Amino acid sequence: ATIKKVKDRGGSAISALTSDDHERLSRKAHIEKRLIYALDRKDLQLLYQPQVNLENGKVERVEALVRWTDSEIGVITPDELIPIAEENGLINEIGSFVVETVCRQLKDWKSKGIDLQISINSSIHEFRDKDMAKMLLEQLKINDCQASSLMIEITEKFALEAEAERSIMTQMKSLHQEGISFALDDFGTGYASFRYMLMLPISSIKIDQMIIQSITKQEKIQKLINGMIQFGKSLDFQVTAEGVETNEQFELLRAMGCDSLQGYIIGHPMNATELEKWLG
Ligand code: C2E
Ligand code: MG
Ligand code: MG
Ligand code: MG
Secondary structure, three states: OEEEEEEOOOOEEEEEEOHHHHHHHHHHHHHHHHHHHHHHOOOOEEEEEEEEEOOOOOEEEEEEEEEEEEOOOEEEOHHHHHHHHHHHOOHHHHHHHHHHHHHHHHHHHHHOOOOOEEEEEOOHHHHHOOOHHHHHHHHHHHOOOOHHHEEEEEEHHHHHHHHHOHHHHHHHHHHHHHOOEEEEEEEOOOOOOOHHHHHOOEEEEEEOHHHHHOOOOOHHHHHHHHHHHHHHHHOOOEEEEOOOOOHHHHHHHHHOOOOEEEOOOOOOOEOHHHHHHHHO
8 A cells, every 4th residue: 555645634644555446546637637628529418217106107207327438448337427527527527518418308208299208317506596497498498498398316315415405405396396397316325305205396206226126025024015105105105116127026016006117127217319219
């Protein structure tokens, strides 16, 4: 390990960087540099994963998921990309790219007679930009899209922080008033604070895939998921299960009255052309 002097806020500290740390840091720096380049050229892609309503069997919505393959680095998964982009502030540019792409996609689908809602994932950093709501509504307008065609997925962590930040609440509420809906993503993984579910303009909850995938293993887990579904429904949330992979999970969730399902059993994330074929 190399010994490096790291400047701290107050004074200085000695910290040992292992070769693993060095590798991680240089990969991060490389990703950052290439991401700036990719964003400049809008060289990211979006895939769309269908969500099926169990009551009528229809695809009611697709979730937009970002994909990035860099010519130097290769595939960078969202789980690696998003935290890095949140740290260096590039998440706002990713967000703008996603919003622009999705609005153009909505317009294109509308012209083809395909009526789908698209949900996008948003990081709280994007909402700290005071012009976020304005940018979003502008993009919808430019592309002649209805606000109700858009859903925004936020995490529990986002919701918890948003409750304490007035300007974020304000932006969410104004978007909601315009007709955009919000979903609470990865429900059940984090902060079991239920107050914000009533304070924020959320209309759907998406039960996290880790929980869903353990559904068949234990009776207790089945009861837990059933409880989550009934809890959500009793508060008038639309309840979606994500990461549904098997028939057994599918049937159990249907029997429990889950409103809609998303997962490989329905369809993998696909590009727009693949999705159009899949729909037909
Ligand atoms: P998420 O929003 O919870 O998205 C669901 C993730 O589960 C996606 O991973 C999706 O490909 C995957 N998935 C869907 N069905 C199944 C299944 O049946 N089995 C399994 N094993 N996985 C399934 P992905 O695309 O790698 O995205 C990971 C996370 O990265 C997302 O989790 C979301 O939090 C974040 N993310 C993705 N795109 C964006 C984006 O454009 N902006 C932001 N801020 N975050 C994004
Ligand atoms: Mg999501
Ligand atoms: Mg999720
Ligand atoms: Mg997730």
